[in-house]
Amino acid sequence: MTISGVALLAICTLLGNYLGDLLGIALGVKANVGGVGLAMILLISARIWLVKSGLFSHGLKMGVELWGSLYIPIVVAMAATQNVVAAVKAGPLVLIAGTGSIILCFSAVALISRIGPKGETMDEIEAREAHERDALAAAKGA
Amino acid sequence: MEALAKLLNANGLLVAFAVVGLMMWTSYFISKRLTFGRIHGSAIAILMGLALAFVGGVQTGGQKGMADLPMLGGMGLMGGAMLRDFAIVATAFEVDVVLAKRAGLIGAIALGLGTLLPFVLGVGVAMAFGYHDAISLTTLGAGAVTYIVGPVTGAALGADSAVIALSIATGVFKAVLVMVGTPFVAKLIGLDNPRSAMVFGGLMGTVSGVSGGLAATDRRLVPYGALTATFHTGIGCLVAPSIFYLIVKALMGN
Structure with missing residues (x-):
């Protein structure tokens, strides 16, 4: 049933937000602390448990995935309802923070991907797989 | 005309779905035809959303972007914290x-x-x-x-x-x-x-x-x-x- 997926998602989201509120109170912050992240962890755990116990159904999957696939449109609606006029007045902040963070991240990619042994490139993987297929075909033919 | 306005006001969330759907469709079209897939459609749609929020803010002097425009109040629900x-x-x-x-x-x-x-x-x-x-x-x-x-x-x-x-x-x-x-x-x-x-x-x-x-x-x-x-x-x-x-x-x- 599709509603079971929607209900599971709703329960996880509500429970995650409740735990986030409780965590906020415990930490003495007047805010929800990590509610969305906690809800995601609950949902992933629920899926693993459902698959293990054989209760995972196509309808359930559809109910959750429908909302997952609506996430970009919802973000678009969110963007369309922000106080952009006020944000534009602080314009340069956006340019500097955006540009700075990607320069920093590109550099970090360059550094980290050079740590340790170099992985096979996509071209090498495809060449090796093609070679293996040929060898397999030759072995079958022989 | 008055009947239409009443209908749209009473079905705010559906209007929002339709408007955002049109924005998404236009953005993916622009992404494919004008940028040849180089800029992802979703990024164009979000930029379009921010641009429209700017227009809405200038027009109404409000703080909720497009949601301040009459008949588009449903955008606030669709883009709100719950959904x-x-x-x-x-x-x-x-x-x-x-x-x-x-x-x-x-x-x-x-x-x-x-x-x-x-x-x-x-x-x-x-x-x-x-x-x-x-x-x-x-x-x-x-x-x-x-x-x-x-x-x-x-x-x-x-x-x-x-x-x-x-x-x-x-x-x-x-x-x-x-x-x-x-x-x-x-x-x-x-x-x-x-x-x-x-x-x-x-x-x-x-x-x-x-x-x-x-x-x-x-x-x-x-x-x-x-x-x-x-x-x-x-x-x-x-x-x-x-x-x-x-x-x-x-x-x-x-």
């Missing part, structure tokens, strides 16, 4: 735990740095621009992580709508830069194998930025980058309004 949290949590369903484990330690390091580095930089820039309260600083720092982490953090902490809009704009600008810039720096940063693609996904974060950028570089790398990038938003939403906020609050002393 946003609901949809973001749903995306966690697609995370494959087995595949995620394969990304291993290097992916985890990349994810950690990919959250921390932009956040610190975002907070620094926000301070330079005169923000000194912990809530605004955390929200703007989170916006430099991704355009989702920014507003989720801002909403959780109760930040000002203008600050939330800034954090979204920062995240979107970053995503667009990743999409457009990746093919040009791919060689320089060693982006030609699954391992570096996973590192890239973890560091850059934004799923639309990463998948758009990798698609323009080498289509075969997309799933590897998207794999680590899908964790990025979740981790950001978990740590930014909690640990990061508490640290910023302690440092700022307010």
Whole structure:
């Protein structure tokens, strides 16, 4: 049933937000602390448990995935309802923070991907797989 | 005419679905035909949303962008906290735990740095621009992580709508830069194998930025980058309004 997926998602989201509120109170912050992240962890755990116990159904999957696939449109609606006029007045902040963070991240990619042994490139993987297929075909033919 | 206005007012959420659907369709058309897939449709749609929010704000003098326009009040419900949290949590369903484990330690390091580095930089820039309260600083720092982490953090902490809009704009600008810039720096940063693609996904974060950028570089790398990038938003939403906020609050002393 599709509603079971929607209900599971709703329960996880509500429970995650409740735990986030409780965590906020415990930490003495007047805010929800990590509610969305906690809800995601609950949902992933629920899926693993459902698959293990054989209760995972196509309808359930559809109910959750429908909302997952609506996430970009919802973000678009969110963007369309922000106080952009006020944000534009602080314009340069956006340019500097955006540009700075990607320069920093590109550099970090360059550094980290050079740590340790170099992985096979996509071209090498495809060449090796093609070679293996040929060898397999030759072995079958022989 | 009066009957139509009444109908649209009474069905605000449906009007919002229709309007956003049209915006998405137009954006994907622009992405395919005018940018040849170089800029992802979703990024164009979000930019269009911000632009329309600007128009709405100028027209009405209100603070809720398009939602202040008559008949478009439903946009506020569609883009509000309830449905946003609901949809973001749903995306966690697609995370494959087995595949995620394969990304291993290097992916985890990349994810950690990919959250921390932009956040610190975002907070620094926000301070330079005169923000000194912990809530605004955390929200703007989170916006430099991704355009989702920014507003989720801002909403959780109760930040000002203008600050939330800034954090979204920062995240979107970053995503667009990743999409457009990746093919040009791919060689320089060693982006030609699954391992570096996973590192890239973890560091850059934004799923639309990463998948758009990798698609323009080498289509075969997309799933590897998207794999680590899908964790990025979740981790950001978990740590930014909690640990990061508490640290910023302690440092700022307010």
